[in-house]
Amino acid sequence: MSEFGYIPDSSVEQKPFSNKGIFSPTDIYNLDQADKWTPQLGQLELIETQTASSDSTINFDTLGSYNIHFLTYTLTGNSADVGLFSRFSKDGGSSFRDSSYHYAQIRGDGEGGFTDVKSTSMWAMQLSDGANVASSGHAFNGYVYYYNLQHATKYSLNTNISSYTDKNAATSAMNYGSGAYPVLESHTALNIFPNTGNISGTASLYGIKEYS
Numbered sequence: 001m002s003e004f005g006y007i008p009d010s011s012v013e014q015k016p017f018s019n020k021g022i023f024s025p026t027d028i029y030n031l032d033q034a035d036k037w038t039p040q041l042g043q044l045e046l047i048e049t050q051t052a053s054s055d056s057t058i059n060f061d062t063l064g065s066y067n068i069h070f071l072t073y074t075l076t077g078n079s080a081d082v083g084l085f086s087r088f089s090k091d092g093g094s095s096f097r098d099s100s101y102h103y104a105q106i107r108g109d110g111e112g113g114f115t116d117v118k119s120t121s122m123w124a125m126q127l128s129d130g131a132n133v134a135s136s137g138h139a140f141n142g143y144v145y146y147y148n149l150q151h152a153t154k155y156s157l158n159t160n161i162s163s164y165t166d167k168n169a170a171t172s173a174m175n176y177g178s179g180a181y182p183v184l185e186s187h188t189a190l191n192i193f194p195n196t197g198n199i200s201g202t203a204s205l206y207g208i209k210e211y212s
Helices: 023-033
Strands: 044-055 056-061 068-079 082-089 099-111 114-122 125-131 140-147 156-165 172-181 189-194 199-208
Touching: 023 125, 044 056, 044 068, 068 099, 068 189, 082 099, 082 156, 082 172, 099 125, 114 125, 125 156, 125 172
Parallel strands: none
Antiparallel strands: 044 199, 056 189, 068 140, 068 199, 082 125, 082 189, 099 114, 099 172, 140 156, 156 172
């Protein structure tokens, strides 16, 4: 019998896509405790949830050891014309890079208007634009995937989707697109913030688990 009770008794690789045989509940438990059982690839592991109350920024200075991060947020504010942005830090959140960001977005609204929003020399990466989050019931909602944040030999990237109330009409609006910080350095913190006013609400950062 093998270490984890494989049936038939044989030498079996204990890694994703290579497990063979039949597992008992005890086998599954022991493999899971040894971090060798793979119920699914890419599951989310919560790193931190933060609650903001009239804050100028939400900083996440613990990233764990993940190659891909996932951020969700639901935020209100005190401005009727505001965008939401994101930056990276290489010193644990003591300071954040404030130049040389690239992003490309499509912005659409409920009245059928679509525009390109883009830059190759911005002070942050844009997540949403032209929102009214000051009125009752209005909020930023969205998610962001971050890639390669802690790789010193790869660019830090993101893809994102957001929805909110348009500043000019009582209709919905949205942004979707991607961004990059094209400098080869390792980042140890990230943030999201409005370009004017303050924000309140919650934001949660997850790591996406990988198996080798």
